[in-house]
Amino acid sequence: xxxxxxxxxFTLATSIAVFAQTAAAQARPDYGTAINLAGAxxxxxxxxxxxxxxxxxxxxxxxxxxxxxxxxxxxxxxxxASMDIAIMKARAAATYRRPTRAFxxxxxxxxxxxxxxxxxxASPGGVPIMVDGKVIGGIGxxxxxxxxxxxxxxxxxxx
Numbered sequence: 001x002x003x004x005x006x007x008x009x010f011t012l013a014t015s016i017a018v019f020a021q022t023a024a025a026q027a028r029p030d031y032g033t034a035i036n037l038a039g040a041x042x043x044x045x046x047x048x049x050x051x052x053x054x055x056x057x058x059x060x061x062x063x064x065x066x067x068x069x070x071x072x073x074x075x076x077x078x079x080x081a082s083m084d085i086a087i088m089k090a091r092a093a094a095t096y097r098r099p100t101r102a103f104x105x106x107x108x109x110x111x112x113x114x115x116x117x118x119x120x121x122a123s124p125g126g127v128p129i130m131v132d133g134k135v136i137g138g139i140g141x142x143x144x145x146x147x148x149x150x151x152x153x154x155x156x157x158x159x
Contacts, residue, residue: 035062063087
């Protein structure tokens with residue numbers, strides 16, 4: 001039993017170290033001034049328009065640069081679980097300063113131990129909101145596939 005626990009602890013430590021090295025190798029942007037309600041509503045509206053255009057029932061959340069919920073909206077008939085998932089994706093994108101797709105890619109490289117990081121979501125759809133190279137918040141969408149969720153979130157950030 002002790003040997004198994006030691007192997008598991010070593011695997012966990014190694015996976016977290018690999019993720020940390022990968023993260024450190026990427027230049028993470030600084031945090032900027034938090035997004036305000038007006039900005040959050042504009043971003044969410046563009047994301048939701050993309051989803052409506054594609055007939056996708058989704059939930060969209062916008063958080064500030066520290067993961068606090070600023071705005072949330074869901075389309076009719078969106079699955080119940082997507083409400084929390086959208087918020088978690090937005091929060092992970094803002095607080096880790098990277099798209100949630102990065103967690104899925106880290107798991108593919110180093111294994112599932114990355115998922116022990118608090119608030120990590122290994123599903124595309126969460127994207128940091130950037131202004132002048134700084135993270136001011138995050139947007140998350142949930143309700144369809146991860147790639148479609150990400151498409152909605154990125155549409156919210158398009159100029």
